[in-house]
Amino acid sequence: MASSTRQTMITGAAALLARRGMSATSFSEVLAATGAPRGSLYHHFPGGKDELMAETTRYVGNRLLGALDLADPTTPAGVIGQFTALWRSVLTGSELEAGCAVAAVAVDAGPEQEQLVELAGSVFAEWRDALARRLERVGMSQERSRDLALLSLAAMEGALVVCRAQRSIEDFDRVAAMLVSLGGSGGGGGAAADAHG
Amino acid sequence: MASSTRQTMITGAAALLARRGMSATSFSEVLAATGAPRGSLYHHFPGGKDELMAETTRYVGNRLLGALDLADPTTPAGVIGQFTALWRSVLTGSELEAGCAVAAVAVDAGPEQEQLVELAGSVFAEWRDALARRLERVGMSQERSRDLALLSLAAMEGALVVCRAQRSIEDFDRVAAMLVSLGGSGGGGGAAADAHG
DNA sequence: GTCTATACGAAGATAGAC
DNA sequence: GTCTATCTTCGTATAGAC
Numbered sequence: 001m002a003s004s005t006r007q008t009m010i011t012g013a014a015a016l017l018a019r020r021g022m023s024a025t026s027f028s029e030v031l032a033a034t035g036a037p038r039g040s041l042y043h044h045f046p047g048g049k050d051e052l053m054a055e056t057t058r059y060v061g062n063r064l065l066g067a068l069d070l071a072d073p074t075t076p077a078g079v080i081g082q083f084t085a086l087w088r089s090v091l092t093g094s095e096l097e098a099g100c101a102v103a104a105v106a107v108d109a110g111p112e113q114e115q116l117v118e119l120a121g122s123v124f125a126e127w128r129d130a131l132a133r134r135l136e137r138v139g140m141s142q143e144r145s146r147d148l149a150l151l152s153l154a155a156m157e158g159a160l161v162v163c164r165a166q167r168s169i170e171d172f173d174r175v176a177a178m179l180v181s182l183g184g185s186g187g188g189g190g191a192a193a194d195a196h197g
Numbered sequence: 198m199a200s201s202t203r204q205t206m207i208t209g210a211a212a213l214l215a216r217r218g219m220s221a222t223s224f225s226e227v228l229a230a231t232g233a234p235r236g237s238l239y240h241h242f243p244g245g246k247d248e249l250m251a252e253t254t255r256y257v258g259n260r261l262l263g264a265l266d267l268a269d270p271t272t273p274a275g276v277i278g279q280f281t282a283l284w285r286s287v288l289t290g291s292e293l294e295a296g297c298a299v300a301a302v303a304v305d306a307g308p309e310q311e312q313l314v315e316l317a318g319s320v321f322a323e324w325r326d327a328l329a330r331r332l333e334r335v336g337m338s339q340e341r342s343r344d345l346a347l348l349s350l351a352a353m354e355g356a357l358v359v360c361r362a363q364r365s366i367e368d369f370d371r372v373a374a375m376l377v378s379l380g381g382s383g384g385g386g387g388a389a390a391d392a393h394g
Numbered sequence: 395g396t397c398t399a400t401a402c403g404a405a406g407a408t409a410g411a412c
Numbered sequence: 413g414t415c416t417a418t419c420t421t422c423g424t425a426t427a428g429a430c
Contacts, residue, residue, distance in 0.1 A: 005395080021305035023220030026423055039396035041425095048424070097308055106362035107304045108218035111294055121362035128359075128368075147375060151352060154372050158354030162325075165303035165318035171325075175351050178344060202413080223405060236414035239407075246406065 006044040008036045013056040014063075017101035019094065022053060022108035053105060054119055060101045061123035065130055076145075076183035079134045080152055084176035087156045088169070096167050099160040128153045135183070152179045203241040205233045210253040211260075214298035216291065219250060219305035250302060251316055257298045258320035262327055273342075273380035276331045277349055281373035284353045285366070293364050296357040325350045332380070349376045 012034035016025040027049065031038050045051040067086055073079045090098055106120040131149035136142055155175050163172040209231035213222040224246065228235050242248040264283055270276045287295055303317040328346035333339055352372050360369040 020307040021218065021220070023218070023305065023423095024307055027425095028423070037396055039398080041396095043395060099304060102362075103358045104304050106358050107296060107301050108220065110217040110221055117362055117364070121359075121364065124359045124362055147371065150368055150371055151375050154355035154359055154368070155348060155352040156355065157358050158351035158356070161300045161303050161354050161358075162318075162321045162351055165299075165314055165321055167314070167318065171347055171351070174344065174347055178348050220405095224407095225405070234414055236416075238414095240413060 005036050005040055008034045009041075009044065009052065010056050010059050012036065013052055014060050014101050015098070017053075017056060017060075017104045018090065018098040021104045025053075027052075050113060050116060053116055057102055057105050057116070057119050057123060061126060064127060068130060068134070073134070073138065075138055076135050076140045076148070077180050078183075079131065079138060080148070080180045080183040081176075083131060083152060084156060084179060087160060088172060088176065091160065091163060091169060091172060096164055096169065099164045100157055103157055103161065124153065140183075148179075148182055151182070155179055202233050202237055205231045206238075206241065206249065207253050207256050209233065210249055211257050211298050212295075214250075214253060214257075214301045215287065215295040218301045222250075224249075247310060247313060250313055254299055254302050254313070254316050254320055258323060261324060265327060265331070270331070270335065272335055273332050273337045273345070274377050275380075276328065276335060277345070277377045277380040278373075280328060280349060281353060281376060284357060285369060285373065288357065288360060288366060288369060293361055293366065296361045297354055300354055300358065321350065321354075337380075345376075345379055348379070352376055 009030055012030045013025055016029055016033060020029075027038075027041060030036070030052070031041075042048070045055070047054075064086065068082065071082050073082050087100075090100070102120050102123050105116055106124075109116045109120070111117075128149050131152060132142075132145045135145035135149060140148070156179075159172045159175040163169060206227055209227045210222055213226055213230060217226075224235075224238055227233070227249070228238075239245070242252070244251075261283065265279065268279050270279050284297075287297070299317050299320050302313055303321075306313045306317070308314075325346050328349060329339075329342045332342035332346060337345070353376075356369045356372040360366060
């Protein structure tokens, strides 16, 4: 479990990032939110804030991949259903105040901080490819898997932004239903989502 | 055209917002980018930065609605093609460094600044409804129009974030093609996009 | 690994002159 | 409407002790 203080800062930063964006995720806020010790900040993150943001982006990226591995859907619709359910829980678990931490990094990072932008981009690519791989595994063609995975990622990221702003889950559910239905037709089966973690 | 200085600040803020997010869109940056006079800042925006952000959000919202009115697509696929082409030009016109200014507000605004969040949400709703209205006008059913408009908005917002981070237009084009194709099947005709402004 | 103290800069905001 | 201070707050970052 490595340094628990370090990990506390990272998970705290992830929560703040998803709720308030990158600039509001200051060291002070992270410390206040987590109770982590101030004195060890630059001991754990010699690279300063950019390093904390980078580690947090990586952590969030892997956390989603891990969550996907907790279930094993057997149909394309199930794969998409699990994916959308994961994001739905981010909204509902935060009173619709949180979104995607990686998107926050992508939106808030300027042309300087090129490394952060690139990192966010590679996390998005990982997510897209992981989804596509799972769709293929349950019988969808490679071509369609790539397409549906990409569309699902983009639509979810957008739906998070839109629904968070609207403080309503309605549009999110409609988008999710459409994506699931796209997985149901022409891929493998017509089953509904079989995972909701 | 009202106060030109005021408008200069708003359009400048819009550009910065789309490129670097809300917190990086400081007064200093807006002034530096536009050459607008510093002394008149709180004359034009007595409410401070939040007021500038709010005005900018409204402006960007109306600017897209106005751009949609510049063409008159005659098929669902044409409507979606025009919409995606508008967003594509945001990416290509900025070397893939700009995204959606309204999304930047939505992501960066904290639970305080509730008015800004609400405003961003209402702009998204306006865009969604404007798209749906146009789809209906060219013959798509009300139900399908609502769905496709919402999916297109969400997917475009997400694609902007993802592709900006990846510094590649490839995924954007694939998402746009899928959306257009969803408009082509079962709506009106099968025509390709007929607007690219 | 953790602490305190502090330097430094940037940003929002206000006051008062022109 | 515009200018020039100026105030205050906050955030990053460093130094050096424990």
